Amino acid sequence: MSSSVLVRHYVGGVFDASGDPFPLVDPVRGRPTGEVPAASAELVDRAVRAAREALAGPWGSWAPADRARVLHRIADGIEERFEEFVAAECADTGKPHELAAGVDIPRAAANFRAYADRPAGRSEQSWHTETPDGRGALNYTVRKPLGVVAVISPWNLPLLLLTWKVAPALAMGNTVVAKPSELTPRTACLLAEVAAAAGLPPGVLNLVHGKGADAAGQWLTEHPGVDAVAFTGESATGTTIMRAAAARLAPVSFELGGKNAGLVFADADLEQAVAGTLRSAFTHSGQVCLCTERLYVERPVFDEFAARLAEGARKLEGYGPMISAAHRDKVLGHLARAAADGEVLAGGGAPHFGDDRDGGFWVEPTVLAGLPEDHPAVREEIFGPVVHLAPFDTEAEALTLANAGPYGLAATVWTGDLARAHRVAPALDVGIAWVNTWNLRDLRTPFGGVKASGIGREGGDHSLDFFSEPMNVCVKL
Ligand code: NAD
Ligand code: 6OD
Numbered sequence: 001m002s003s004s005v006l007v008r009h010y011v012g013g014v015f016d017a018s019g020d021p022f023p024l025v026d027p028v029r030g031r032p033t034g035e036v037p038a039a040s041a042e043l044v045d046r047a048v049r050a051a052r053e054a055l056a057g058p059w060g061s062w063a064p065a066d067r068a069r070v071l072h073r074i075a076d077g078i079e080e081r082f083e084e085f086v087a088a089e090c091a092d093t094g095k096p097h098e099l100a101a102g103v104d105i106p107r108a109a110a111n112f113r114a115y116a117d118r119p120a121g122r123s124e125q126s127w128h129t130e131t132p133d134g135r136g137a138l139n140y141t142v143r144k145p146l147g148v149v150a151v152i153s154p155w156n157l158p159l160l161l162l163t164w165k166v167a168p169a170l171a172m173g174n175t176v177v178a179k180p181s182e183l184t185p186r187t188a189c190l191l192a193e194v195a196a197a198a199g200l201p202p203g204v205l206n207l208v209h210g211k212g213a214d215a216a217g218q219w220l221t222e223h224p225g226v227d228a229v230a231f232t233g234e235s236a237t238g239t240t241i242m243r244a245a246a247a248r249l250a251p252v253s254f255e256l257g258g259k260n261a262g263l264v265f266a267d268a269d270l271e272q273a274v275a276g277t278l279r280s281a282f283t284h285s286g287q288v289c290l291c292t293e294r295l296y297v298e299r300p301v302f303d304e305f306a307a308r309l310a311e312g313a314r315k316l317e318g319y320g321p322m323i324s325a326a327h328r329d330k331v332l333g334h335l336a337r338a339a340a341d342g343e344v345l346a347g348g349g350a351p352h353f354g355d356d357r358d359g360g361f362w363v364e365p366t367v368l369a370g371l372p373e374d375h376p377a378v379r380e381e382i383f384g385p386v387v388h389l390a391p392f393d394t395e396a397e398a399l400t401l402a403n404a405g406p407y408g409l410a411a412t413v414w415t416g417d418l419a420r421a422h423r424v425a426p427a428l429d430v431g432i433a434w435v436n437t438w439n440l441r442d443l444r445t446p447f448g449g450v451k452a453s454g455i456g457r458e459g460g461d462h463s464l465d466f467f468s469e470p471m472n473v474c475v476k477l
Helices: 041-056 064-080 082-093 097-116 158-171 186-197 216-221 235-246 270-286 299-315 325-341 395-403 418-427 460-466
Strands: 009-011 014-016 021-026 031-037 127-130 137-145 148-152 175-179 205-207 228-232 252-255 260-264 292-298 343-346 366-369 386-392 410-414 432-435 468-476
Touching: 009 041, 009 186, 041 148, 041 175, 041 205, 041 216, 064 082, 064 097, 064 158, 064 186, 082 097, 082 158, 082 186, 097 158, 097 186, 097 460, 148 158, 148 216, 158 175, 158 186, 158 228, 158 460, 175 216, 186 205, 216 235, 228 235, 235 252, 260 270, 260 395, 270 292, 270 299, 270 386, 270 410, 292 299, 292 395, 299 343, 299 366, 299 386, 325 343, 325 366, 325 386, 386 395, 395 418, 410 418, 418 432, 460 468
Parallel strands: 148 175, 148 228, 175 205, 228 252, 260 292, 260 410, 292 386, 366 386, 410 432
Antiparallel strands: 009 014, 009 205, 021 031, 127 137, 137 468, 343 366
């Protein structure tokens, strides 16, 4: 799918394509389809200053209800230009049209609506207590914005994850400098156009493009004018960004990598578990941070489950490519080592189409088995269409296996036993556990990971809490 979006920065209300360009590549065919101008350090600085000035401008005195109106207008704008957003998302990521049109772009609009309607009670002076020991004082809480927030987002769900942070940051009265992934910048440009048309004052949302290390991302996170950093991406990048933020004690909210486990108990509805695992392992070709990469199956149903999952994987159609040649090569490298050390039940390589897609970055949906738990394909995040199956014998063993390793983002539990579901799910070392489903999202629930998978929680009031400072005022009566 093509997109005519011109990639431009948006700073202080002005669009600008300055900076040395680098190519944007279509993952489906591997051909250049556009250019990204790399922001200079001077432009990043200008964006932070524009955001600081906007805080002190009219935006700083807008009531939550005024902010809510403009956030709803941004959501309206995304819906009005829906097909342009879908085309830009597909051009950048190569993901199937139905995924962009059915999930990712609608979720971007939903993110704005969800946060538009939420903060009134949180940001106004609505929490009050009287000093309980009879000293006659009224305490109330004022919620203030953090200030200038840097939002740095990845390539897998470009608009969904950008708006997931931008919307609550704006709802709480902050100003934002956003840097989307250098691989997928187009939808962010459309968002800037929509925000301007919706009446968001200049400087409130700024957009700079470029790479991460020694480029726009690093310059932004190291900038002394940035008051907080909200980041989604790899755990290793999170470590680097945390160091930069630590230098000035700026708060961070991190959504990072994962190596998500699933547990299939023998009492599960196997048909439901197979169908659910095909979704949880292969949606967006495994390039969703919540995807299942390790599946532990109770031994009595292991062979049947493995055969059915492998058959389902072989029959999958309409999946998309990896984001880049480098990422495809990383995934295929894992598959080559896994094939040498274990079993490949389905897939295992690059598909052959016999057309121009053979120039793109494709990997077949792959089911592996028989690898030891310390194998790189079982321990490291692959972020591709790859799931490894291993058997277990007891509930305790299943939990030990699932909880091993450095990550703790999400897990799935497939069981027909309600008591087991309530016993096992809370015992998992993850931020999100789904029982007999996957990626069913209510935007008010806490979202995030434990261990190397993140710091803090986003979603609903959790995002509003991160993007604001509560201040107590105590009045002697
Ligand atoms: P990445 O860490 O390489 O890049 C993410 C963003 O950070 C990009 O905009 C990039 O330019 C920027 N960046 C890179 N180095 C930087 C630096 N030194 N300073 C400042 N910015 C820098 O991640 P990616 O490859 O784009 O995304 C895939 C990763 O994201 C996977 O690990 C995946 O699990 C994770 N992810 C996590 C979640 C979650 O909610 N936990 C969601 C989506 C993706
Ligand atoms: O659904 C969400 O709110 C969310 N943050 C999803 C993240 C998916 C990771 O790739």
